[in-house]
Amino acid sequence: MAPISRPSLLICISYVVAVLAHASVDEQSYKVFATTSLHPDAVCSVSKVIPVSSRRATVALNHRHGPCSPVPSSGEKPTLADLLSRDESRANYLRRQFSGSSRAGALHQADLVVPTTLGSFAGTLEYVITVGIGSPAVTQTLIIDTGSDISWVRCRSSAGSTLFDPTQSTTYTAFSCSAPACLELGEAGDGFSKSTSECQYVVHYGDRSSTVGTYGADTLALAGSDSEAVIADFRFGCSHEEEGFHDQTDGLMGLGGDAQSLVSQTAATYGNAFSYCLPPTPIFSGFLTLGAPSNTSAFATTPMIRSEKEPTFYAVLLQAIIVAGKELSVTPSVFSGGSLVDSGTVVTRLPPTAYAALSAAFRANMSQYPLAEAKSLMDTCFDFSGRAYVMIPSVALVFDGGAVVYLDANGIMLENCLAFAATDEDGSTGIIGNVQQRTFEVMYHVGENLIGFRPNAC
Ligand SMILES: *[C@@H]1O[C@H](CO)[C@@H](O)[C@H](O)[C@H]1NC(C)=O
Numbered sequence: 001m002a003p004i005s006r007p008s009l010l011i012c013i014s015y016v017v018a019v020l021a022h023a024s025v026d027e028q029s030y031k032v033f034a035t036t037s038l039h040p041d042a043v044c045s046v047s048k049v050i051p052v053s054s055r056r057a058t059v060a061l062n063h064r065h066g067p068c069s070p071v072p073s074s075g076e077k078p079t080l081a082d083l084l085s086r087d088e089s090r091a092n093y094l095r096r097q098f099s100g101s102s103r104a105g106a107l108h109q110a111d112l113v114v115p116t117t118l119g120s121f122a123g124t125l126e127y128v129i130t131v132g133i134g135s136p137a138v139t140q141t142l143i144i145d146t147g148s149d150i151s152w153v154r155c156r157s158s159a160g161s162t163l164f165d166p167t168q169s170t171t172y173t174a175f176s177c178s179a180p181a182c183l184e185l186g187e188a189g190d191g192f193s194k195s196t197s198e199c200q201y202v203v204h205y206g207d208r209s210s211t212v213g214t215y216g217a218d219t220l221a222l223a224g225s226d227s228e229a230v231i232a233d234f235r236f237g238c239s240h241e242e243e244g245f246h247d248q249t250d251g252l253m254g255l256g257g258d259a260q261s262l263v264s265q266t267a268a269t270y271g272n273a274f275s276y277c278l279p280p281t282p283i284f285s286g287f288l289t290l291g292a293p294s295n296t297s298a299f300a301t302t303p304m305i306r307s308e309k310e311p312t313f314y315a316v317l318l319q320a321i322i323v324a325g326k327e328l329s330v331t332p333s334v335f336s337g338g339s340l341v342d343s344g345t346v347v348t349r350l351p352p353t354a355y356a357a358l359s360a361a362f363r364a365n366m367s368q369y370p371l372a373e374a375k376s377l378m379d380t381c382f383d384f385s386g387r388a389y390v391m392i393p394s395v396a397l398v399f400d401g402g403a404v405v406y407l408d409a410n411g412i413m414l415e416n417c418l419a420f421a422a423t424d425e426d427g428s429t430g431i432i433g434n435v436q437q438r439t440f441e442v443m444y445h446v447g448e449n450l451i452g453f454r455p456n457a458c
């Protein structure tokens with residue numbers, strides 16, 4: 001048999017999948033969902049054009065595991081069960097923090113050598129960007145996180161290492177303990193360090209993963225396809241020790257709403273706004289952009305809800321859900337706890353009454369497919385064996401102010417299950433997870449307290 005050029009064949013297949021997934025038969029009622037999961041040898045496909053504007057800085061964003069990832073696969077791609085069990089920890093942690101019902105009690109203060117800043121659960125974070133740090137710039141691949149603020153990179157001074165070495169950068173400065181930027185860290189820096197004059201920081205993520213190091217500043221370069229934005233004196237942690245970050249990424253970019261985040265630090269230049277597009281599947285690229293779009297008319301927008309006590313988090317008010325063109329009969333008060341919009345939570349969490357109604361309506365419409373066993377926290381699963389494509393009912397989320405957001409097919413299903421789960425009680429905080437955000441440009445206009453969704457953006 002003649003050899004087949006496998007990579008190009010796969011490009012053709014992925015192209016067909018993309019066209020089918022985006023050309024819904026009738027967006028108001030049906031979606032076509034490609035059931036085939038990612039082929040292990042799949043290649044990264046050409047992406048849609050990334051929006052470019054002189055007032056915005058844009059970088060490519062990719063799934064950490066998959067053919068578009070800029071870091072070599074360490075062979076440690078988590079299983080779905082693994083991912084979802086960690087997802088539950090992150091979701092519970094974020095919901096608890098935001099609703100303020102209790103501080104995360106898992107940390108043993110006595111074990112800590114320095115006071116601590118809490119970040120969100122890091123193990124499920126799935127999307128990475130590539131930036132340049134220092135002069136000359138060293139390329140670093142960073143995980144993005146809307147659930148924490150302090151950015152950091154692994155720092156090492158060892159010959160031949162690709163890691164950032166502050167001693168080799170002519171623009172690096174470490175903050176002293178009395179520098180305003182150090183004092184601003186509050187518990188993470190204030191008053192610490194009798195032994196060194198350099199500002200030390202610690203971030204503990206909810207799952208015991210952590211980073212400890214020196215807090216300093218250097219030049220950050222965000223390179224897009226035909227432009228480069230340079231941010232002078234970007235404040236970040238030079239991590240000397242990390243726990244729980246086992247892959248090949250170089251660190252984390254904090255996109256939360258508190259003072260240390262990339263967004264807050266660049267607010268004067270980029271207007272305290274950012275957006276990203278998470279690709280439909282790992283074989284496509286998305287983007288991260290600093291700055292607000294000049295024309296927001298293509299976005300369905302809704303007011304952003306913040307907590308004064310926990311300014312890191314961004315939330316919205318979900319009000320209704322539409323399945324196959326029909327609004328579910330759910331009293332709006334079940335959504336009164338708001339919904340966090342998070343880049344690092346995988347599956348969307350709904351109040352139990354809303355989830356039950358969604359699951360029932362979805363199953364009723366999917367009656368032609370046999371039900372399958374639950375997968376971890378997803379309990380609405382189907383047997384699609386023998387089918388490459390299935391018709392699934394459309395799902396739209398309706399937010400405060402009337403924003404109606406029709407989800408992409410890849411934002412409704414995860415493998416063969418409905419990618420939603422229930423929280424513990426009605427009226428408690430829910431989460432809009434990253435599966436549901438796929439293909440939208442999700443705009444966080446922190447300065448104007450708006451969150452927006454632009455469909456088919458990547
Ligand atoms: C904004 O974009 C919409 C289409 O998305 C277009 O119809 C409108 O003219 C644009 N407005 C401006 C001021 O450019």
Ligand SMILES: *[C@@H]1O[C@H](CO)[C@@H](O)[C@H](O)[C@H]1NC(C)=O
Binds near residue numbers: 030364367368
């Ligand atoms: C599923 O929803 C579509 C769109 O409203 C409708 O045409 C179809 O009849 C529904 N299927 C079932 C089995 O209810």
